[in-house]
Amino acid sequence: MGENQRTLLGKQPVRILMLDFSPPFTVEVGEDVCDTLENLFSLACNLSGPSRIPFFSLMVLNNYPEVLLPFSYVRNNYQRIQIALSEVRSLIQDCTGNRPTPCYYQGLAEACSQYRRQLQSSFQGGTFHQLEILVVTCQRPHTVQKQVETALTTLDTENLKRIQLLCISNVGVLSLDDIGNSQSSASSENSSNNSVTNTGLVEVINLEPDVLCLQNIFSGWLVDSGTDSEHLHLILPPVLDSNVPLVVKCDLHERVLQPAQLPFYNQFTLHCDSSAMKMVFPSTSKAMGMSVPIYKLQITGLVPLTTICDSLVFGMPMIAQPTSCWKIDWDDLEKNQQLFKSFCHTLSIKEQAAIAHSLPSDNITKSRTGHHPSLQPSGHFVLVPSSNCTLLVKSIAVQELMLPYSAGNQEEEVDQEFVDIVAESLDQLEITDTYNPLNYSSNLYESLKNIGKKPVSQRQQKRPLDENTTVYTNKMVTTKSNKQPKRTSVVEISPQHDIEPADTPLGKRLLNKTAGKTPRRMLYTASHNKFLPEDASAPEQSANVQTFRSGGTMKTKTPVSFPTSL
Incomplete structure (x- = not known):
């Protein structure tokens, strides 16, 4: 692969989830974990494109480690994962009356050995070469971390990326000792890392028993974790004393999953021309005969304009204005225009935007999978007013499409030397009062004209008279075989003739x-x-x-x- 290319989702680790049923693990926590996993894999199994979770395994830590799902492909394997989660639910009911002791060492050893076996047989050429383990427990973070780090001293951690300890706190009634130990776990984490492993493989996450918190953790599995290459180059004008452009290298992070990769893409976007948005129609006549639904948006709330983050908005923006349908009665048409203008005017005065969700269409079409859906998702939209009494309609993210993002440490001071370099580069750019799209061209017309155009081949030039001439003669050619010699056509080149005067x-x-x-x-x-x-x-x-x-x-x-x- 060239140096100007990068591998898409090529470093996604193989993941194994270990559930610790030891007290104070409760049925409610187990149900929340299973529901979150079902939601996660319903997305991962139906997302098109490269697999974001290539392999997954599920293990239960009871008195001994029990593998409910060995390493398996996630793509098109939702039913098998769902069966494994149903077994987890039944085991939770059986273990509530018992007090099993955690077996972290045996579980980690079984996970590493299972990974090595699968690495030699199933994995594709070492593409997914790292293992990531997530342990869900309700034990004290400090106690679990110490046992895990002790186990790592005797295990092979060559292909181990990291171990996340998801410690769910505030389960039931905690004693003062539990609260103190939970607060001191963060301070003791660094000291224990330095004294035991010194590798930084163990990461402790304290979490409340909430479905949204669990979803934020598990949705991180869908994020591209590759760090082999940068994603974006920002090229700035060179500084005055140099001819080399100033290049700033960046990484791109997805904030929202692309609904176009899901079967129900039409429910999350609005299209004027076609709800199916087919890239290639079977024929022109069928394309012209298509019918599209009339969208219905139910206004559910208002939000201030300043609180809408642009990273949550996606899709093609549309402009809404009062209809001019000639089939509507004239009085009703005039009334509708006044209602629309009043709605826009009120939102503009209050500096608010309206939040709406789509209602199911009367004509339910088949999904991309070919099944007739009895239940369709409901996309959400934001309606932003403008000064000319129109509405800007844009799709906005919902809970299921959100991906976790950490902005990092923003408290570090910026070096003044680099500030001066960037300011000197930006001073060379032209400043415009507004962005006018008519002043910017993408060369789209020329690119479209060039599609399918064959390069013009140069015509073969006529050879001059004095050039060597090819002559075909019949000669006897003898081969090494025992067959009789055959008379074949042999190409000979006649000698070059002298240049003759024109009057010869x-x-x-x-x-x-x-x-x-x-x-x-x-x-x-x-x-x-x-x-x-x-x-x-x-x-x-x-x-x-x-x-x-x-x-x-x-x-x-x-x-x-x-x-x-x-």
């Missing part, structure tokens, strides 16, 4: 080109004597005598003469 007679030219031999053409261009008297043709017979060489002997042949009268 035709007969002399023919003699020069045939190396002095009488060409066959002379038999037809020479004057024939059969129509001349015998006396008159006699002097010319000697001149017209043709000499032929046949079988090594010279033979002469005189043209036949005819009598003058019959």
Whole structure:
């Protein structure tokens, strides 16, 4: 792969989830975890494109580790994952009355050995070469972390990326000791890392028993975790004392999943021309005969304009204005225009935007999977008013499409030296009062015109007369086989002729080109004597005598003469 390319989702790790049922693990926590996993894999199994979760395994830590789902492909494997989660629910009910002891060492050893076995058989050429383990427990973070780090000292961690300890706190009634230990776990984490492993493989996450918090953790599995290459280059003008452009390298992070990769893309976007948005129609007649639904948006709330984050808005923006349908009665049409203008005017005065969700269409079409859906998702939209009494309608993200994002540490001070360099580069750019799209071109027209156009081949130039000429002759060619020699066509190149003056007679030219031999053409261009008297043709017979060489002997042949009268 070239240095200007990068692998898409090529470093996604293999993940295994370990559930610790030891107290104070409750049925409610187990149900929340199972519901979150079902929601996650319903997305991961139906997302088109490269697999974001290539392999997944599920293990339960009871008195001994029990593998409910060995490493399996996630794509098109939702039913098998759902069966494994249903087994987890039944095991939770059985373990509530017991008090199983956690077996972290046995579980980690089984996970590593299972990964090594699968690495030698199933994984594709070492593409997914790292293992990531997530342990969900309700134990004290400090206690779990110490046991895990102790187990890592005797295990092979070559292909281990990290171990996340998801410690769910505030389950039931905690004692003061539990609260103190939970608060001190963060401070003791660094000291224990330095003293035991010094590798930074263990990461402790304290979490409340909430479905949204769990979803934020598990949705991180859908994010591209590759760090082998940067994603974006920002090229700025060079600084005055250098001719090299100033390049700023960036990474791109998805904020929202692309609904176009899901079966129900039409429910999250609005289209004026076609709800199906087919890239290629089967025929022109069928494309013109398509019918599209009339969208219905239910206004559900208002939000201030300043609180809408642009990273949550996606899709093609549409402009809404009062309808001019001629089928509507004139009075109703005028009333509708006044209602629309009043709605826009009120939102503009209050500096608010309206939030709406789509209502199901009366004509339910088949989904991309071919099944007739009995339940369709409901996309959400934001309606932004403008000063000319129109509405800007844009799709906005919802809970299921959100991806976690961490902005990092923003408290670090910026070095003034680099600030001066960037400011000097930006001073060379032109400042415009507003963005006018008519002043910017993308060369789309020229690119579209060039589609399917074949390069014009150069015509073969006519060779000059003095160039070597290819002559096809029949010669006897003998091969190494025992067969009789065959007469085949062999290509020979005649020698190059001398340049002749323009006034050279035709007969002399023919003699020069045939190396002095009488060409066959002379038999037809020479004057024939059969129509001349015998006396008159006699002097010319000697001149017209043709000499032929046949079988090594010279033979002469005189043209036949005819009598003058019959």
